[in-house]
Amino acid sequence: MKSKIKMLRKSNKISQEELASAVGVTRQTITSIECEKYTASLVLAYKIAKYFSLSIEEVFDLEEIDEEM
Amino acid sequence: MENYRVKIRKRRNAFIGASILLGGLMVFWIIRVINNIRNNPGTIYEGFVEGFRTGIFFALMGGCIINVVRYSKALKNDKKLRVMLTKEKDERNIFISSKMGEIGFNVVLIAVAVATLVAGSFDFIIFSTLLGVLFFIVFTKLILGIYLEKKY
Numbered sequence: 001m002k003s004k005i006k007m008l009r010k011s012n013k014i015s016q017e018e019l020a021s022a023v024g025v026t027r028q029t030i031t032s033i034e035c036e037k038y039t040a041s042l043v044l045a046y047k048i049a050k051y052f053s054l055s056i057e058e059v060f061d062l063e064e065i066d067e068e069m
Numbered sequence: 070m071e072n073y074r075v076k077i078r079k080r081r082n083a084f085i086g087a088s089i090l091l092g093g094l095m096v097f098w099i100i101r102v103i104n105n106i107r108n109n110p111g112t113i114y115e116g117f118v119e120g121f122r123t124g125i126f127f128a129l130m131g132g133c134i135i136n137v138v139r140y141s142k143a144l145k146n147d148k149k150l151r152v153m154l155t156k157e158k159d160e161r162n163i164f165i166s167s168k169m170g171e172i173g174f175n176v177v178l179i180a181v182a183v184a185t186l187v188a189g190s191f192d193f194i195i196f197s198t199l200l201g202v203l204f205f206i207v208f209t210k211l212i213l214g215i216y217l218e219k220k221y
Contacts, residue, residue, distance in 0.1 A: 021155075029161040038161050038221045 002061035006034045008052050023047040073154050074144065081140035088133040095126050118189035118196055125186065165217045174210050181206060 009019055016034075020027045023044060032038035033048075040048065040060075049059045056062075102119050143149045156162065185199040 024155060024158065025161065026155060026159045029159055032161060032221055038164070041160055044160055 001039045002036060003033060003040075004059055004061075005030070005048060008054075008059065012052070019048070019051065022051050070147075070151070070154070074150060077140050077144060077150065077153070081137055081144065084133045084136045084140070088130060088137060091126065091130045091133060095130060098123065098126055118193065121200070122186055122189065125182070161221060165214070165221055168217055168221075169210070169213050171210075174206070178203070178206050178210070 005019075009016070016027045016030045020030045024047070025044065029038065029044075033040050045056050045060055049056045052059060102123060105119065106116070143153050181199060181203050185196060185203055188195040188199050
């Protein structure tokens, strides 16, 4: 699933390690999400969106899911 | 975090208990092996089986000591404890673990390992076959783990 996490991180000058620590996952998980290899769970997606003070839809691209449906 | 600290403390104590037990067993085992070699040199493959069992003892003992040290360090340092907690609860790690069927793998691994140790007392061909199976399971688990880590 596509996301804007990398862009949001860079614009806020936050490292992967900092984001990972803030949302309670490892840095590798953040890397995998940014590389679109791993799809975050609803809880993790919510935590990441909350960290950036945005909604889940603003952080993650849900168009792919809509297309599948 | 406090609950996790209590959990780690219990694990550390369990490993300390296991280390003491294994240490006692090892002393008894090594004396037995030395006596066997002196009194009854036997064939080369009997020495291999005894050596394998002794090696397993040392490996288990080493594993227990490493875990005791690791958990003791984590209990003294909040940052290390948090890193340990994050690694354990990380959803991607849990996902990969469940995808791999890690619990099933571990159960089979332990069962085959015990069977290998027991078979050594009866027949070398069965022992060596089970040893081959054991290595195959370990190798498969390793390759699967690496593949899933790369994929996800």
